[in-house]
Amino acid sequence: MRLVVLGLSLSSSWGNGHATTFRALLKAFAARGHDILFLERDVAWYRDQRDVTDPDYCRLRFYDDIDDLARFTPEIAEADAVIVGSYVPQGVAVSHFVQATAGGVKAFYDIDTPVTLAKLERGDFEYLDPAVIPGYDLYLSFTGGPTLERIERIYAAPAARALYCSVDPALYAPSGAAKRWDLSYLGTYSADRQPTLDRLLLAPARARPDLRFVVAGPQYPDTIDWPANVERIAHLPPAAHADFYSASRFTLNVTRADMIAAGWSPSVRLFEAAACATPIISDLWEGLDMLFAFGREIVPACTTDDVLAALDGADADSIGRAAQARALDHHTAAHRAAELETYLQAVAQARALADVA
Template sequence: MGAPLDIVVIGLSLRSAWGNGHATTYRALLDALEARGDRVRFLERDAPWYAQNQDAASELPGQLAIYSDLEELQDRHAAEVASADLVIVGSYVPQGIEVGRWAQRTARGIVAFYDIDTPVTLSALAQSRCAYLDADVITGYDVYLSFSGGPALETLQRHGAQMAVPLYCSADPNRYFPEERNADFDLGYMGTYSDDRQPVLERLLLRPAREWSEGAFVVAGPQYPESIQWPANVERIEHLAPSEHRGFYNRQRFTLNVTRADMVAMGFSPSVRLFEAAACGTPIVSDAWTGLDDLFAPEKEILIARSGAQVAHWLQRIPEPMRRRIGHAARARFLAEHTPAHRAQSLHSYFERAAARRSRAATAHVTHNRSTHHEHAYVPSNDRP
């Protein structure tokens, strides 16, 4: 284990998980970093929708500071950014391009970008409309921490990333674990509404619900249009605070994972919900995408659905012992490879690689300057006047 680090994170939100998965991702990572002895400060831009939907303060690791605008960030937090061993700027931070440039100018330590939205970012960059990142800022980061692995890392390097590496999300095993509860629902889903996920939710949950009226289903998450026709056997929950997530998973016989279209196209882009459910030992039914089988073994640790008929068959036909085995196997895989402690160890390894890379570059620069100086200073005797 490396020496403890002083870390400053400038992220979208730590205090509120309303309508975003950033908060729970940051909380799990910060908890694990603090368990290693790291000192973490989280800087969050004030926003009314997060201020009005704050989670319990007891759920927040690290030291949280709220700033009102870019000027206040620069005035109040320059010293701690300058002195930190590692500064991390997250995706979707308001005025992210300006924040990134300031962090790169100010920090003396390693500066990293943590992209919790890599497929969305790459799509926006391709259209020159990314609000929090541009080509110049990308090249200024020492490390590019990506929510997507696989081919996305090569694409990021083509965009100028110096060191593109995967840092997947996770879930805190102290908060997410199996509980003996009544299975109130045969299948549930948790996620904020999005246009691209809705057709998959329709195919893999709403259609089976309509065709199996005896089944019990649930969908939790905000921003669903009033125009959606929910079957009578689908319960709707507008929002669940993170403190309620564990209970939600443990009340389901199966839980559904639905992935954003950009993430499906990119592959190797697991969502935080995948790891939360696995940590709870709840059997997961997921849509299909490249790289999923690198995380969990199909049919042994996860069920990959390509049709509503498949889902309906599993819900009604899988024997109870087999259902439990799938959930237990997913939890075992999570504990062996995907905990926040694993992610914190990866982050430390990336920090050490970036620091060594910077040290080598500095040494090469000094050596080159010395060589150039001597080259110009030396004048052969036969050329002297």
């Protein structure tokens, strides 16, 4: 299969989770024998922070603007499938171009589904307009559950399918790093996540000055009052993630408000930490217990006391090993690549049958 992907970024993981998602998925998709071209808008923010420039599983090419994208008209027209990702600059224009040009299966991959739907409800069509959704054969969503039916019913998507994030077990595994922190958190600053981070990490740090904590990620404002026992790491490249998780006795998962409201929206950090056998303390949302069993594979927490109790009493090793087993059995990039192949082939076969009829 010849696949063209137009995504926010493959080259830079700085301040976004799209790059690691695409890297894992496309590497596994290529391993199934497919040919992939990834087209990325050349923007200064990512240009100056690139940590992948020549992947061995796909061709990575850059374009300057929507007019420059026309250079790739033959590749888009002749591909068996073309996927446009969320948050692509000038995404609506890109959608129109792809839908007018592509001869194969056309799919939108929403790595930010609850955020996207909230934006659409506000009339904010930054990268997706409701008018282009019916023009996609597939709406691939980071969110499953009832949201899929909503996308089909309200926005007339011909087929909405869950394509969750995943983990590349070749990159995420226990590294043997010595334990440095009792509780860690890895994530870019988000205003709607910060109250939960305050409650589930900063407040426990203040209550337990004898324990060690760390927050890794960019864009945190200078106004945050970090306790003395909370280490800060401004940016942690993906190559350092496995050591980071392995050095954590527990790690924290914090979910954005729109994703909590939608449910069924696992973060890639969940699967990456689990693959490193690091026990996870997580905030609560619908569908989480379908991914990891509460108390056995993950520790749910609503309050500061919940976190403190877990740090003092939970069987970290047992929870970490059970979470790792679940991630490797159900949530690797190989699993997602097989799902993506199935979705694309089903649409292609249905189109072929319709043409014959």
